[in-house]
Amino acid sequence: MKIVSGHGNYIRGQGLIGQIGEYVGAFGKKACLFGGKTALSLTSDPISQDLLQQGIELLPPIWYGGECSERNINNLKSQVEEFQPEVLLVAGGGKAIDTVKVLGYLMKLPVIAIPTIASTCAAATCISILYDDKGEYLEISRRSKAPDLILVDTQIILEAPVRYLTSGIGDTLAKWFESKASNQKAQPNAFNNGAVVLARFVYELLLKEGKRAAESIHQRVISRELEDVIDAIIAVSGSISNYGGDDCRTAAAHAVYSGLTIFPEVHEVYHGEIVAFGILTQLALEGRPDEEILEVIAYYQQVNLPKTLGEMGIDSSLISEEQWQTLGSVTVEIEDMANMPFEVTPQMVIDGIHRADQLGRTAV
Structure with missing residues (x-):
């Protein structure tokens, strides 16, 4: 059934x-x-x-x-x-x-x-x-x-403040990265494969229209791009989750989001902003080349999404070794992480966050 x-x-x-x-x-x-x-x-x-x-x-x-x-x-x-x-x-x-x-x-x-x-x-x-x-x-x-x-x-x-829209863009970008990762473990069918194709479409739409949509908020103008992005964030993204179900709903990006909530500082950071940083960490976990991660970071700079721990209020220099280990352990225990097509260890999470943060700090 x-x-x-x-x-x-x-x-x-x-x-x-x-x-x-x-x-x-x-x-x-x-x-x-x-x-x-x-x-x-x-x-x-x-x-x-x-x-x-x-x-x-x-x-x-x-x-x-x-x-x-x-x-x-x-x-x-x-x-x-x-x-x-x-x-x-x-x-x-x-x-x-x-x-x-x-x-x-x-x-x-x-x-x-x-x-x-x-x-x-x-x-x-x-x-x-x-x-x-x-x-x-x-x-x-x-x-x-x-x-x-x-x-x-x-x-x-x-x-509403434009930051809410950009946070929504961050959360919705994750649909592509997470669905294509988690769907690798699933038995292919019309729904989960269709969800991944739709996630790719939404990702490309946001790359094309996200900046203009954010500008529309600043200008207080209801543009076609703003309407597209609103629909993509709320309805189309939700349909991807519903169609794909557990086969392609969330993966490492959301696991990293959940893990980072152990730090009180991020409780003032919006969900999609933290997920956006989680995307960078997931790409690092997947062993993606620096150039690919930096391309995503370049888009973050256009729409003002966080690309470093510091931009989320976390001073990495103040994180103790014990806290790093707790973060890694908590993150791999989140059920989202089990959707990755390979086993992820706490040390891999720690290394991935370090690499994402370093690339974000070196981006200009």
Whole structure:
């Protein structure tokens, strides 16, 4: 039996937040709205007003808790169970959306995702990334559901800091490098091979249009390139994950991301920024020539993605030998690393990070 999960309808346009009631009403007449603090400050009033006009009952907006953690998920469940909602709405970034995807799974309710930043593909995938309450990675949870509807208000994405978009570019670039690595261990089929081909297309699109999309944010102009990159980060990237599944979802780049979360300094660095550095480390692990890694670094310089540990706030000179060994050990234990087509040891991770960091520091 072959089961492939996928997201519901994807709708992108300007001003969608103020027209949300017509979409929500198709799922029920009692709704809960969750999200990040910034996202709720931007969206809760227009969403609440429109839902009330459509006759949809809504609890006051609820902050998701700051981390996609079991404690926060259970807390949200206890807050809304008595209300007996018929549909869950979530506005924000990846962690907020992942949190409510797990909540929707537990409560067996439809989920409408309203990404307010184009930084990950969380709004379009059927998995959630769980952390502890301090923000350290724990696991990929499959007790999660793909959103039944994704609503992207381009105007809100446009008004967000450009750093969120570039972080999304970093996370989405990894789809190509990781899918082609992990798929080497899989039995070829239409879905995983198709996912790799799609990942290559997205990679080439980002190389071509990423810089212009970032410039569009600076200029406050909704360009074709910006729309393409938004769609690629949120929906197309999510489809790659859904089609490829465990055969070609993540590999060393995301394992390095998760390993680096042992350093508190990176908790202020965005997911896709750390993943971008993880890509450089994965290329080093694969023994790619310096020229190939430097080509990727040159693109990072165009869109302002981190290419060194220092650019993520980590002073490598202050890392003790014990911390290096912990980093290596933690990273190889992350399930993403098992998707690499060869065994990776802690020392290989340490050496790969050193090499990536050195190349990043020498790039001009």
